[in-house]
Amino acid sequence: MMQTRTIHLGPLAIGGASPVSIQSMCNTDTGEVENSLQQIERLRALGCDIIRLAVPSAAVLPAFGQICDRSPMPVIADIHFDYRLALGAIDAGAAGIRINPGNIQDESGLRQVARAAAAAGTVVRVGVNLGSLSPRMEAQYGRSAEAMVQSALEYCRFFTEEGCQALKVSLKASSLPLTVAANRQFAAVSDIPLHLGVTEAGTAVSGSIKSAIGIGSLLLDGIGSTIRVSLTAPPEEEVRAALRILAVLGLRQNGPELISCPTCGRTRIDLIALATAVEDELARFAAAGRKLPWRKIAVMGCEVNGPGEARDADIGIAGGKGKGLLFKHGKIVRVLPESELLAALRAEMEAASQASDRAAP
C-alpha cells in the first residue's frame, strides 16, 4: 500500500498522514442560505469536517457563494451534467467540486473546468459510478471493478494534464464486493486520495450496515482518506454513523469506547438498560465538551466475562448475583449493591472529568 499524496481542501489536509475526515451533504435547498448554514453548523457540532451542497442550477450560485464564505468547514459543490455549473461553483469560492465526468459529455467543457480548478486551487473529486461508465470503458472492460479503475485513472490523467494536482477519487457501485474491489485496485496503483462511500446505501439501519462493511473493510486495510456514509436519512445520521465507524476502528476518539458483553442465560442484571444508560451518559459528556481520561469503559453482565475479559478497559462495572463490581484495568476496586452500580460509575466519571479539567492548561 503506497501512502497517498496530501491535498488541501481549504485549510483541511486530506490524504498522506492526515486523519480520516468525515463528509456529509446538506439536504436543504442550496438557495436557502440561512437554513443551509444552520444545518452545516449542526453537522459541524456533531463532528463533520467537510460539507457538500447540490448545485442543480446557475440560479443557486449566488447563495452557494455566500455559504462558501460563511461556512465553518470546507464546502464542496455537487455537480451533475453541466460543466458550466462547475465553472460557476469554482468562481463562487467552492473549496472543492465533485463531478462525475461520465455524466458530462462535453470534453472541451470539462477541459475548461480542469483549467479553472487548477487556476483557483480548487480540489476536484473525480466520481466514477458503475452506473455511468462510458460506453467505451464498458465495452473494453465490462461492468467491472477494472472498468471503474481504468475510467478513474483516465479522468485523473486528463485533469493532471491541465494542471490539477489536488484530486480525489471515488469509485462506487451499488454492489459492495465490486465497490471494495475497485477501491483496493485503485489504491494499489495510484497515490490519489480516495473518498470512500457506498452508493444507494439505503435507510438508516440497513444503510449504516452496508456502509460500515464497505467503508470499514477498506479503512481496516489502510485505504481511504475521507468518508461519507450515504443514508436515506437526515445528514445528522450520516455523521453519527461515520463517527461510529471511525471510533470502532480507533481512527477517531469521541470520548471513551463503550464495550459491553452480549446478554446470555448467565446474565442476572438488566444489562441492556445499564449499557444504554452508560452510553447516554457518555453522549452527554461528549456533547458538553467534557473530557474523560479513559479509552474504554466496560459494562459486563457476569463474573465470566467480567473484570478479566474487560481488563483492557480503564474502568468498568459488572453485575453478578445481586452484587455489583466496579473495576479498573481488570482489578476489582469496589463491591457494592447492584442497584448502586450506575451511580458509582457516574461518580467516577464526574471525578475523572474534573481531574482532567484541572490538569488541562
Next chain:
Amino acid sequence: MMQTRTIHLGPLAIGGASPVSIQSMCNTDTGEVENSLQQIERLRALGCDIIRLAVPSAAVLPAFGQICDRSPMPVIADIHFDYRLALGAIDAGAAGIRINPGNIQDESGLRQVARAAAAAGTVVRVGVNLGSLSPRMEAQYGRSAEAMVQSALEYCRFFTEEGCQALKVSLKASSLPLTVAANRQFAAVSDIPLHLGVTEAGTAVSGSIKSAIGIGSLLLDGIGSTIRVSLTAPPEEEVRAALRILAVLGLRQNGPELISCPTCGRTRIDLIALATAVEDELARFAAAGRKLPWRKIAVMGCEVNGPGEARDADIGIAGGKGKGLLFKHGKIVRVLPESELLAALRAEMEAASQASDRAAP
C-alpha cells in the same frame, strides 16, 4: 484461501461450500424449558440457524437436554470453567459445545471432553479470546493475533489427537483490527471452519456497526462459515443484524434488496418516508412468506440518480418535480403523480407476488 472442511452440526452443514449460517444465543434461563423454546422458535422464524444456551451449572442439564430434544435447530452448549459441564452437555444431546480451553485449566478434564465429543459426534467450537490467552502463549507471542492463532492451532491439535474432526474455531479480541488479523491468519493456515464474532460489541446501534465491519470485512474476503452478531440487546436484534450483513453481501436472500439514494438538495420528495414505507412493505411480504421475483427494488429521489443509476434494479420508483416515475431495469414504464408512487409500487408487488405463487409448483 483454502476451502474449509465441512462439518455437520446436527443436520446443518457448516464450512466447505455451505451457506454462511447465523447463530444467536438465548437470554432466557436455560432451566426454563418452555420460555427458552419459545425464544428459539421466534429466532428461527427470523432466520436464525443455530442456537446457543448457557450451561452455567449441572442443575440446568436436564432442562438443557429437553431443549436439545425439542429445538427446531441445532443447539450448542456454552461452557465456561468446568469441563464436567461440557461432559454433561454432550451427554444431554448437544449438537455442539463451545468451550474456551483457556479458561479450563484441567488438562485431563479437557481430554475427557475431547474423547466424549469424538464418541458422540458432537461439534466442538474452540474459542480463543485475547482476554484468556494462556500465560505461556502470551509470554511467547505477546498479546497479539499470532498468539491467538497459535493458541487455537494448539488446542485444535489436542482435540484432533483425541479423534475430534468436527471442529470450529473462533478468535476474538475487543480490538477490531486484531480480531480481523487473527481470523485472516488462521484462515491462511487451517481448513477448520471459522465462527466469526466480535466480542463485547456494544449496544444495538454501535455494536451492529462494529460487528458489520469485523464480520463483513472477513466475509468479503471469503473467510467465515458461521456468524454471530453479539449485541447488548435482545437476541432477535442479533439475528436481524446478522441477516442484514449477509443480505448486503449477497450471501443470503431475504426478499429483494432495497436500494435508495441519499437525500440531497436536489430531492423534492419525502424520500426518507417513501423508502421507509417500501422497506416496511418488503418486511410485511417477507414475514408473510410471500415471494417476489426481484433481486433489487430502488427508491430514488430525483432524475439525476433515478432510473439510469438504478438500472440494476428490477423495479423502482423515482420522484421528480411533482411527478413520479415507475421504472423497470432502468426503463421508465409509467409517469404518474408523485402522490401515487407508493400505491403504484404496491400494486406491482401484489401482481408480481401472485404471479410468482401461480408459477410455483
